[in-house]
Amino acid sequence: MTTDARAQLKINTDRLMASLDELGAVGAYHDEEVSVTGVRRLALSPEDARGRRLVKGWFEEAGLTVSVDAIGNTYADRAGLEPAQAPVMSGSHVDSVPTGGRFDGALGVLGALEVVRTLNDHGVTTRRPLTIAFFTDEEGCRFGTDMLGSAVAVGRIPLEQAYSLTDDDGKSVQQELKSIGFLGAEAVGMRTPHAFVECHVEQGPTLIHEEIDLGVVTGVQxxxxxxxxxxxxxxxxxxxxxxxxxxxxxxxxxxxxxxxxxxxxxxxxxxxxxxxxxxxxxxxxxxxxxxxxxxxxxxxxxxxxxxxxxxxxxxxxxxxxxxxxxxxxxxxxxxxxPAVVFDESVQRAIEAAADGQGLSHRRILAGAGHDAQEWSAVCKTAMIFTPGLNDGISHNPRELSTPKQCADGINTLLSVILSLSDEDG
Amino acid sequence: MTTDARAQLKINTDRLMASLDELGAVGAYHDEEVSVTGVRRLALSPEDARGRRLVKGWFEEAGLTVSVDAIGNTYADRAGLEPAQAPVMSGSHVDSVPTGGRFDGALGVLGALEVVRTLNDHGVTTRRPLTIAFFTDEEGCRFGTDMLGSAVAVGRIPLEQAYSLTDDDGKSVQQELKSIGFLGAEAVGMRTPHAFVECHVEQGPTLIHEEIDLGVVTGVQxxxxxxxxxxxxxxxxxxxxxxxxxxxxxxxxxxxxxxxxxxxxxxxxxxxxxxxxxxxxxxxxxxxxxxxxxxxxxxxxxxxxxxxxxxxxxxxxxxxxxxxxxxxxxxxxxxxxPAVVFDESVQRAIEAAADGQGLSHRRILAGAGHDAQEWSAVCKTAMIFTPGLNDGISHNPRELSTPKQCADGINTLLSVILSLSDEDG
The missing domain is CATH 3.30.70.360 (Alpha-Beta Plaits)
Structure with a gap:
């Protein structure tokens, strides 16, 4: 496929939304008051485990090689034309806050999966390998420390320290990883990607109020x-x-x-x-x-x-x-x-990709913590934000993204991944 | 027994403390942090029911005629020499706050019982009949309205309104009265005592700080x-x-x-x-x-x-x-x-009784609500306060009264009951 043909690739929006719906049904609960359905998939809970197994199964169905590391991060590798090159990595998390929405984290994981599925549909093999992933306990609501899995992966938090964290019932991270079957064999700290890019809902009101299609994230508070x-x-x-x-x-x-x-x-x-x-x-x-x-x-x-x-x-x-x-x-x-400043060249690549899709964009600071900020310690990194309805509300069952909002973000992610995977070492 | 001999009567302090201990074991829980034992007998809970049955059994063993009214107030009548006269009533409550102490309410109920047991020991029959009692849900912690039983008894709160109150689980007062076997046959509003007197722990720091033996309660905030x-x-x-x-x-x-x-x-x-x-x-x-x-x-x-x-x-x-x-x-x-002003003559009777026991006393305003304030609507009423250790702390497992503090209050109660029961109609 030519570079031009690759630039025309579009994800399958219906398939993306169907996957979001299916994962959103895991740990779903109905909020009587606002009459909407939210999700409760607290890290390493039975609901999180069901979500993980569902997504891991999809990774395998997409022909990817799945490994789980010692903190439960789950990586799915796709071979590249140059297997010795460091991969481009994309991912997010499947755990949620107790009263969460269906898009926080899930869009970044299932969006990366949709990128791979699209490449599979069109028989595209990238130059660099790709890795898509979900990371353990991004929310920090159960064990008190957010971005736990990615922080352990990049060496900021020692594994033993993470293992010994406990929830309100005194159950430890290690115990619960074992209990849900995600205490993996891969050692932590083995992965240094070429670049990391994550798509995530903004979780704030700025983009929707300014009627801008995408946010190019400059860093994290x-x-x-x-x-x-x-x-x-x-x-x-x-x-x-x-x-x-x-x-x-x-x-x-x-x-x-x-x-x-x-x-x-x-x-x-x-x-x-x-x-x-x-x-x-x-x-x-x-x-x-x-x-x-x-x-x-x-x-x-x-x-x-x-x-x-x-x-x-x-x-x-x-x-x-x-x-x-x-x-x-x-x-x-x-x-x-600490505050994190994302890589300028990856931000420019996102802007170019958004321009290529005809989407408006602005640079924006992330108010929330994200797995990407941990990966930025070991490789060049940036993020794509998508706007949300209801003032961009998140950590709430009223969190809501339209198919267009999701597709804009993931088509841009596809384009950025293709461009990053073509880069020299 | 002569009036002089009656003035010398003393309660059995050991028996009083043993009864307080036995009732205090019902719904007892250990507070790890301060290493003391408190009680949790929420109104109409299984623990409250066990406390009620224990005390009701003691009423019967003391030869009293027990009746339960339609709101679960439990009255125990002792005949007088002049059965047609209105009785002197004394009592309090056996329910507690979720993290309560062993004396709040219990001292007033078991103190009144100890007065009767003492009169029995000495074969004393008073001129007026005596009624000792415990009233339903004084604390108001479960169904949201305090002094519920006595308020219904004196007609301030209609019975049907009280019945329809619910706890956080949606269980109604009527349902729970039936469930614990205390939905009694006696109609409410049938009792108009000659006088009402209640002994209660102060639940505040004033008496213990001023080193005064007893408080003569002037009214309730x-x-x-x-x-x-x-x-x-x-x-x-x-x-x-x-x-x-x-x-x-x-x-x-x-x-x-x-x-x-x-x-x-x-x-x-x-x-x-x-x-x-x-x-x-x-x-x-x-x-x-x-x-x-x-x-x-x-x-x-x-x-x-x-x-x-x-x-x-x-x-x-x-x-x-x-x-x-x-x-x-x-x-x-x-x-x-509203604020309640207690009867001046009953306050004077309490002062005279305290003087007779050689106890120091002061007039004091009640900061908390008490059953006595409801009864003050239908008969002359006052209260005796006893000091407590730990700054008089109450609604807390650290609530603590010494045997002397309890005995001072109940000996004074005995003396006041004897003097009120001799009064003309």
Missing amino acids: GISWRRLTITGASAHAGATPMSFRKDAGLAAARINCRLHEMCAGGEYGAEMRATMGVIHPEPGMINVIPGRVIATVDLRNPDDDAMRRAETNLDAYQQHIAQELGVTIESVQTART | GISWRRLTITGASAHAGATPMSFRKDAGLAAARINCRLHEMCAGGEYGAEMRATMGVIHPEPGMINVIPGRVIATVDLRNPDDDAMRRAETNLDAYQQHIAQELGVTIESVQTART
């Missing part, structure tokens, strides 16, 4: 997660004078308000984002002062220096609040990833 | 409970710019901070107390903005006018926050009891 254990004194809400109180719930509330003041103040850049997503008071009764609160803080910033200053300010504020309210605050950093 | 359902928009914590957010958790935090400012400001009296005990964000994930929060507000004030002003101010603040943060706030009043 730095992320800082902390888990606060605030200990005060549980006491009777009626009989305890205000001056005697050590209200752990009030301490959490003050910290939450402070987070929003820090964002509004602009001192940490216009892009600082902060969220208290978990607030769990004990005993959690109407007439009992909360004696203990577990709360989480999620900070995002594209500027590592501003992030450090925000963390330091928050540390100081926590100490101040602890003293003022007579509580203790244990603050544990549960995740921290 | 007004209580106002509301349940807030704050609805914003759940969205990705990384990808959603701050300006797009509708953070229901932030709204709850702002309201919590406001409650404490209202107390500190003094505008609603020095005794205003406010607590946000329940804060339940959904979906409650570290990287998802809370789209919905269920939160509760517990307001207390001994001044009904100040309470009304505080409620109005809070309503306005909720509207302000809803507008500012782009959320909706549904606010449901789940309980509201």
Whole structure:
């Protein structure tokens, strides 16, 4: 097939959407309130395992050679004309948050699969080998550390450390990998691709509001997660004078308000984002002062220096609040990833591919963490974002992408993979 | 027995403590963290049922005539020399909060029982009949309305309304009364005592800090409970710019901070107390903005006018926050009891009894709700408070009263009951 003919290749949108539907039915649940169907495939849960087996089967049906590594990352290799060359890799994740949508992660995995299926349909063998993959526990919702599988694959997190992480029931990553049959034989850290490219839903409102077809991702915000254990004194809400109180719930509330003041103040850049997503008071009764609160803080910033200053300010504020309210605050950093800058040449290749498809695009910063940011430590990397309906909502059953939105992203992915796989070593 | 001899009567402290221990073992659980044993006897639960049957058996063993009314209140009658006279009633509750102590309620019930056992030991028959009792769901933790049984008994809450209250699993009060065998045959509203007196742990730090033996309760603070359902928009914590957010958790935090400012400001009296005990964000994930929060507000004030002003101010603040943060706030009043002033003559009788025992005492306002406040609507009423260790902590497994603290309260109760039962009609 000529380079020109290859440039005309289009994916099979119906097949892509059918695969998304079929994977979306695994761990599906109906949200009564908004009357839509979401997915719950928590990492290494029985639902995640069913999703993994479904996709692994599709990889095999597409004629790919599948290997599972020691952290459960699942790679599917497709031979190239020059087998000695480093492959072009594309992939994402099949795990979800507890109340997730059908596209987050799945589009990147099944999109890469659709690229391979399209190449198979047309008998195209690329110059470099291709690897498509899904990575373990990207969401971090169950074991507390996101991008776990890809972080272990590239050596940022030691395997033994990842194995020993436990969920709320005390089950370890290692135990659960074994239990679902995805504790693989391949050693971690064996793969250094030529380039990595991932297509993902934006998970934000920017593209849909600006009516732009695609985002060319320039990098990923730095992320800082902390888990606060605030200990005060549980006491009777009626009989305890205000001056005697050590209200752990009030301490959490003050910290939450402070987070929003820090964002509004602009001192940490216009892009600082902060969220208290978990607030769990004990005993959690109407007439009992909360004696203990577990709360989480999620900070995002594209500027590592501003992030450090925000963390330091928050540390100081926590100490101040602890003293003022007579509580203790244990603050544990549960995740921290620096801001990531993606490769300029891969971004340009994505732009060229989008132009070739006649699609509008803009450069955009990723607000969420992605597997691609881990792979960017070992090879040139960038990402394609697709817009979503409902203000680009994600981590929510209302997450929704149209067939055109999906196809635009994956046709661009196909074109970029073809161009990257033609590159010299 | 002469009046002088009767004045010398003392309860059997060991027997009282043994009964408290035995009832405390029903629904007992061990709190690992503080290494103490608390109780969990939620109203109309299997544990509450076991506690009820144990105490009912003791009532019968003491020779009392036991009746259960249609809301599960359990009365035990002891004949007097003048059976036509209205009885003196004493009692409290055996249900507990989910993380309760062994004395809250139990001291009032088993103390009244110990008074009867002591009278039995000495062959004393009082002039007026005596009734000792326990009342259904004083805590209000399961079905949302506290003092439920006594409120129905005195006609404040209609029986059918009480029956239709449901717990979080949708089980109704009527269903659960039937299920535990305490849907009694006696009609509600049949009892109008001559006087009502209840002994209860203070559940606050005042007596123990001032080293005073007993509190003579002057009345009960007004209580106002509301349940807030704050609805914003759940969205990705990384990808959603701050300006797009509708953070229901932030709204709850702002309201919590406001409650404490209202107390500190003094505008609603020095005794205003406010607590946000329940804060339940959904979906409650570290990287998802809370789209919905269920939160509760517990307001207390001994001044009904100040309470009304505080409620109005809070309503306005909720509207302000809803507008500012782009959320909706549904606010449901789940309980509201006006401030109660207890009977002066019963308070004087308690003071005289305490003086007779050589015990120090002070007048004190109850911060918590009690069954006695309901009975004060139909007969003259007051309460005896006993101090507790650990700053008088209650609704907590660390709740602790010494044998002397219990005995001081119940010896005084015995003396007051004897004096009230001698009064003319």
